[in-house]
Amino acid sequence: MNKADKQLAAVVAEVTDPELRRPLGQMGMLRGAAVAGRAAQVLVALPSRDWPAAGHLEDAVATAACGIAGIETAVVEFTxxxxxxxxxxxAQLIGDPAATAGTHEGHGHAEGRAVPFAQAGNKTRVLLVASGKGGVGKSSVTVNIAVALAQRGIRTAVIDADVWGFSIPRMLGVARPPTVIDQMVVPTEAYGVRCMSMGFFAREDQPVIWRGPMLHKALEQFLTDVFWDDPDCLLIDLPPGTGDISLSLAQFLPRSELLVVTTPQPAAQKVAQRAAHMASRVNLQVRAVIENMSWFCGDDGKRYELFGAGGGQALADELDVPLLGQVPLVQQLRSGGDVGKPITAEYPDSEAAGIFREMARLLCEEHLPTRRYNEGLKLL
Structure with missing residues (x-):
C-alpha cells in the first residue's frame, strides 16, 4: 500500500457507522482503499445485507475521501x-457467548449471564414508567420524556415492555424492524431515541398470547441480546397493573426507579397506588408521580379540568415523592402518537412540549438525582 492509499484508508477508517456508533476501522468494516490518479475506490463490509446505514455510509465515505487533497471522485462499493x-x-460489541458464560464479561439470555444494566458500575439509569390501569397515557408520557431527554443530549433508549399493548414504535414513527447480527439485535432509532418492542415481531392486529415464562424470556432477551451501547438513560414502558412483567423487571433490574403515571380523577389515583405499592414490595424506589390529562384549554383560553383535579398531587403526597409534572389534554399529543410525531419534537413551542422538557430537566438536575454506587463495594 503506497502513501496515498494509506492516507485514504486512515481517513475512511474514522468514518462512523450510525447504527453501531463506531468507526469503520474499529469494526473491521473497512476492507480496501486505493487511489488511482484523482479517484478513490473504497470497499466496505456491511454487517448484514439489509444494513440500514448503507446509503449514509456511501455518502459519508465519499465525502471523507474527497476531502483529501488531490482526490476529486470516490467510488464506494459494499460487500x-x-x-x-x-x-x-x-463478540466485540456485547461479548462472546462461548467465552463469557457465567461471568460478567459479556451478556446474553441463552447463556444465563447477568443483565448488563444490573451490573455493579453500570452507569445507565433505568426508569420504569408504570400505571395502575390502562388509558392514562403512560406510553405517550414515556415517548415524550424520552424525546425530551434526547434533546438535552442524554443518550436515551426505550423498551416497550407492554407486550400485549405495544405502541412505542408507532408513537416514535419507526417503520422498519431492527437489524440482526449473529443473534445480536441492533435497535431502531428515531428522534435520538433507540427502541425495542414486541411490535417489531408481531403485527398490530396479532394478539400476543403468552404465559409468564415466555414473557420473562422475551424481556430477558430485550435486555441482554440487544446492542444498547450503554445509554445514559433507559426508560421501560410497563404494561398496566402489577403482573408478571413488572415482577420480572424488578428481578432483572433491582436498581431501577419507578415513575407512576395517573390522571387527576380519584379512581385512577387509587388504582395507581397499587403499582407504587407493588414497587415497595419488591424493593424498587418510587421516584415521582406524573399527572396526565390534567386540564383542557378551550378556545376561550380557560382551563377545564375534565377529569377532576388533585389526583396526582394526592398520590405524590401519599407516596412522599414529588409530582414531577402535569400534562394537559391536547389533540396534538394524541394525534402525534397516532402518526409517529411526538409533540415534544414536532410542536416544540406547545405548552405540553414545554412541560415534557421541564420534566426531563428535573429528572436530570433537581428532584431526581441519579443514584451513585460505589464500584468497590461488593456484597459476598
Whole structure:
C-alpha cells in the first residue's frame, strides 16, 4: 500500500457507522482503499445485507475521501460480512457467548449471564414508567420524556415492555424492524431515541398470547441480546397493573426507579397506588408521580379540568415523592402518537412540549438525582 492509499484508508477508517456508533476501522468494516490518479475506490463490509446505514455510509465515505487533497471522485462499493465475521463483531460489541458464560464479561439470555444494566458500575439509569390501569397515557408520557431527554443530549433508549399493548414504535414513527447480527439485535432509532418492542415481531392486529415464562424470556432477551451501547438513560414502558412483567423487571433490574403515571380523577389515583405499592414490595424506589390529562384549554383560553383535579398531587403526597409534572389534554399529543410525531419534537413551542422538557430537566438536575454506587463495594 503506497502513501496515498494509506492516507485514504486512515481517513475512511474514522468514518462512523450510525447504527453501531463506531468507526469503520474499529469494526473491521473497512476492507480496501486505493487511489488511482484523482479517484478513490473504497470497499466496505456491511454487517448484514439489509444494513440500514448503507446509503449514509456511501455518502459519508465519499465525502471523507474527497476531502483529501488531490482526490476529486470516490467510488464506494459494499460487500457483506460472513458468519464468522458477524460472530466476531457481536463478540466485540456485547461479548462472546462461548467465552463469557457465567461471568460478567459479556451478556446474553441463552447463556444465563447477568443483565448488563444490573451490573455493579453500570452507569445507565433505568426508569420504569408504570400505571395502575390502562388509558392514562403512560406510553405517550414515556415517548415524550424520552424525546425530551434526547434533546438535552442524554443518550436515551426505550423498551416497550407492554407486550400485549405495544405502541412505542408507532408513537416514535419507526417503520422498519431492527437489524440482526449473529443473534445480536441492533435497535431502531428515531428522534435520538433507540427502541425495542414486541411490535417489531408481531403485527398490530396479532394478539400476543403468552404465559409468564415466555414473557420473562422475551424481556430477558430485550435486555441482554440487544446492542444498547450503554445509554445514559433507559426508560421501560410497563404494561398496566402489577403482573408478571413488572415482577420480572424488578428481578432483572433491582436498581431501577419507578415513575407512576395517573390522571387527576380519584379512581385512577387509587388504582395507581397499587403499582407504587407493588414497587415497595419488591424493593424498587418510587421516584415521582406524573399527572396526565390534567386540564383542557378551550378556545376561550380557560382551563377545564375534565377529569377532576388533585389526583396526582394526592398520590405524590401519599407516596412522599414529588409530582414531577402535569400534562394537559391536547389533540396534538394524541394525534402525534397516532402518526409517529411526538409533540415534544414536532410542536416544540406547545405548552405540553414545554412541560415534557421541564420534566426531563428535573429528572436530570433537581428532584431526581441519579443514584451513585460505589464500584468497590461488593456484597459476598
Amino acid at each position: 457483506v460480512m460472513n458468519e464468522a465475521e458477524q460472530t466476531a463483531l457481536r
